[in-house]
């Protein structure tokens with residue numbers, strides 16, 4: 001069978017004798033714990049009585065401290081927009097690999113389309129997935145005949161940005177961080193959107209869909225389809241995030257962990273590959289401009305002060321050298 005993208009050809013030598021490669025769950029922090037579930041928070045209470053609003057805000061802040069991950073319903077992003085996004089995403093990934101991997105695919109900057117992990121230094125770092133990683137301002141460059149993809153993404157960005165802002169405002173308020181820090185440094189034009197596709201994988205126990213990682217954002221908002229496969233690390237166990245088509249998944253990113261001096265947790269997560277079903281997800285990364293300074297709100301700080309540009313450069317350097325992101329630990333004091 002031919003795979004699109006051509007993972008097998010590329011990973012071939014390293015995958016030869018897949019039986020000799022250890023399973024993705026063969027290391028100590030590998031138990032999959034099915035009973036624990038991330039909090040599900042109903043945001044409609046933000047518009048109800050003062051008491052209900054306060055209760056909802058507390059739940060958000062507690063989930064960010066304890067889990068770094070939660071799901072929200074009544075979030076204001078309509079099912080119609082989410083369904084259109086999934087439809088458009090399926091369409092764009094259906095484009096032939098030869099076209100997708102062209103430098104100027106969709107007229108986006110080179111390397112916006114990514115597949116697998118071209119920097120993998122060992123089979124554990126392979127990724128059985130492809131992605132379109134877009135910087136929101138670049139959408140304006142998307143060519144005319146992709147008008148429906150572009151306008152759908154724009155519609156999504158228009159509604160998901162205020163949601164991200166609302167959540168960040170609540171999280172900031174709970175720690176007495178001034179919200180105008182975010183107003184000064186972030187807008188939809190400093191954010192990223194990532195569309196992910198996880199094609200059928202012939203050896204799902206040997207390769208990962210998406211490597212364990214933490215996000216390099218303040219906050220990420222994800223919508224996954226009905227398949228499942230996203231897992232987060234908690235107390236040494238992988239906890240699956242149950243698909244819920246009505247819900248959006250929210251997770252704290254590295255930048256909020258640094259800003260909150262470790263109070264809010266940027267938690268490692270991964271996506272396992274599946275043999276019989278393909279899977280789609282989308283992630284909106286609420287991130288600041290490149291020159292924004294990230295500095296702990298409390299003393300003594302756990303991390304050195306850095307700009308988002310410095311953070312991204314360090315990640316790229318680590319990925320190029322070792323096949324994977326090191327992340328916030330690089331900035332520990």
Ligand SMILES: C=C1C[C@]23C[C@@]1(O)CC[C@H]2[C@@]12CC[C@H](O)[C@@](C)(C(=O)O1)[C@H]2[C@@H]3C(=O)O
Pocket residue numbers: 117133194211212213214215216285315319323324325
């Ligand atoms: C192969 C990789 C892509 C990625 C860095 C990594 O080594 C594993 C994590 C990936 C991720 C996920 C969150 C963000 O989108 C991202 C920019 C990040 O910092 O880590 C991406 C990286 C990327 O796409 O370059």
Ligand SMILES: O=C(O)CCC(=O)C(=O)O
Pocket residue numbers: 194196210215222224230269271280281282283
């Ligand atoms: O596919 C998913 O559910 C999550 C993807 C993800 O973690 C990411 O794009 O950063």
Ligand SMILES: [Fe+2]
Pocket residue numbers: 213214215269283
């Ligand atoms: Fe992620």
